[in-house]
Amino acid sequence: MYVMIAGGGKVGYHLAKGLISAGHEVALIEKDKGRAAELFEILGETAVRGDACEVRTMKRYGMERADVVVATTGDDEDNLVICQMAKQRFQAPRTIARVNDPNNEEVFQRLGIDETVSSTKIIFNLIEREIETDQLVPIAALKRGNIEIVEIDLGSDSPVLGKEIGKLGLPPNTLIISIVRDDHALIPHVNTELESRDSVIALVESDQEPALRSIFVGER
16 A cells, blocks of 8 residues: 655654554655655655645655555645645545644545544543543533643744743643653643654633744744
C-alpha cells in the first residue's frame, strides 16, 4: 500500500515510521526546509520537501497512485485542501485528515473527507470518561461554562520558544494543563520553557481561543 502523508510534525513522523515498519511504501511531505532536512536524515528518501497544497507537489510524488492520503499538518485549512484535491483531482480511494479544531469536523465530513481525527476531541473524551467529579470540575460544567480544551502545536517560528509559561501573558481564565514533548506528557509549571514541536494543551474560554492561539503561533 502506498501512503502519502502531508505534514512532518510529530504525528506525521511517527505515522510514517509505523507504516514503514509494517512494510508499506510511504512519502512524507514537509514544506519547512529545516524540518524536511531533519526528517531526511532519519527516514531517508521517504521524507521529501514540498507544499502538499500544490498540485505540482502532489504530481511529483505520485498522488495519482496513492492508496491513502493523510493530512497531518497543524493547519485545518491546509488539511482540508490537501484531502479535497486528493479526492477530486487524483481520485484517492481514501483520505484522512487531522482536525485541530473539533468544531471543524462536521465541515470536513460534509465536504467528503473520508475520516477525521481530532486529538483535542480524543483528549476531551478521555478526560470526561476518566476523571472523577470529586477530583476536578466535571466536563459537563466546562461545557456549560463555555470553556474549551484546545491543542496548539509549536513550530520552529513560534514566538514563545524559550519563554517560560508564567511570563506569556495568557488571556484571562486560561489554564495550561499539559505539554506533550517527545511523546511524553508533562505537567507544566510557571517556569517551564517551551520548545519547538511542543504540543500545548489548554483550557480556555471559547471567546478567548483566538487570542490564545495568536500568542503561541503569532499573527497570521
